[in-house]
Amino acid sequence: MVKLVVAYGPPEDATAFDQYYADTHAPLAQAVPGLRNFEAGKVLGTPDGSAAPYHLIAQLSFDDLEALQTALGTPEGQAAAGDIANFASGGATLMVVDA
Amino acid sequence: MVKLVVAYGPPEDATAFDQYYADTHAPLAQAVPGLRNFEAGKVLGTPDGSAAPYHLIAQLSFDDLEALQTALGTPEGQAAAGDIANFASGGATLMVVDA
Numbered sequence: 427m428v429k430l431v432v433a434y435g436p437p438e439d440a441t442a443f444d445q446y447y448a449d450t451h452a453p454l455a456q457a458v459p460g461l462r463n464f465e466a467g468k469v470l471g472t473p474d475g476s477a478a479p480y481h482l483i484a485q486l487s488f489d490d491l492e493a494l495q496t497a498l499g500t501p502e503g504q505a506a507a508g509d510i511a512n513f514a515s516g517g518a519t520l521m522v523v524d525a
Numbered sequence: 526m527v528k529l530v531v532a533y534g535p536p537e538d539a540t541a542f543d544q545y546y547a548d549t550h551a552p553l554a555q556a557v558p559g560l561r562n563f564e565a566g567k568v569l570g571t572p573d574g575s576a577a578p579y580h581l582i583a584q585l586s587f588d589d590l591e592a593l594q595t596a597l598g599t600p601e602g603q604a605a606a607g608d609i610a611n612f613a614s615g616g617a618t619l620m621v622v623d624a
Contacts, residue, residue: 429566431582467528467622470590473597473606478620483530491569498572507572521577523566 427462427525428491430498432484435516440481444468446513447482454506455486460497463487481516487525494522526561526624527590529597531583534615539580543567545612546581553605554585559596562586580615586624593621 437443447466456464466484488494497503510518536542546565555563565583587593596602609617 428569430572465624467624470527470621470623473529473619473621479618480620483620483622519578520572521579521582522569522572523582524569525564525566 427487427489428494429523429525430486430488430494431521431523432486432510433480433519433521434482434484434514435479435518436477436481437513438515443481443513443515451506451509451513454502454509455484457502458486458497458506459500459502460488460493461486462489480519491522526586526588527593528622528624529585529587529593530620530622531585531609532579532618532620533581533583533613534578534617535576535580536612537614542580542612542614550605550608550612553601553608554583556601557585557596557605558599558601559587559592560585561588579618584622590621 452466464484464486466482468482469478469480472478488497498507533542551565563583563585565581567581568577568579571577587596597606
């Protein structure tokens with residue numbers, strides 16, 4: 427398995443981000459073909475109380491790297507990826523992680 | 526559930542990092558009391574080919590925030606946390622994430 431990890435930086439308006447994410451972006455992400463598991467977790471803080479660099483971390487699991495790359499090329503994958511700019515005011519860091 | 530996410534920046538010597546992590550650090554992390562699940566995934570890259578900010582991402586799951594905080598205070602938790610400085614030449618970002 428491989429995961430696409432999407433780490434969202436702290437947004438300008440956390441309430442608006444959370445609402446858009448739940449109502450609009452998560453459904454787009456969950457519609458991506460070949461997706462085996464979807465997780466999105468709010469960052470609660472850091473163990474030492476310093477500011478966390480991210481607000482939310484999403485993880486999308488696929489069978490393998492080929493399945494992930496295929497998924498990103500589908501209309502649904504393009505729609506989900508293209509939607510990030512609509513709400514991620516704190517930026518988004520995307521990584522492919524072995525799992 | 527909550528997760529302690531540990532994101533390791535690119536180390537000076539990736540081979541040495543990987544060996545130390547597998548042989549020494551992962552066993553210390555897995556010995557932490559109350560740990561429900563342990564995952565460590567190598568970052569393979571980014572979808573757009575830019576440099577990834579992290580080399581490896583570990584995720585340690587606990588029943589809840591209290592269990593995580595208790596775990597970090599145990600001798601095993603202190604040993605695992607204290608060991609990070611022994612090998613994480615690229616730094617380590619620790620976050621508590623809702624799961």
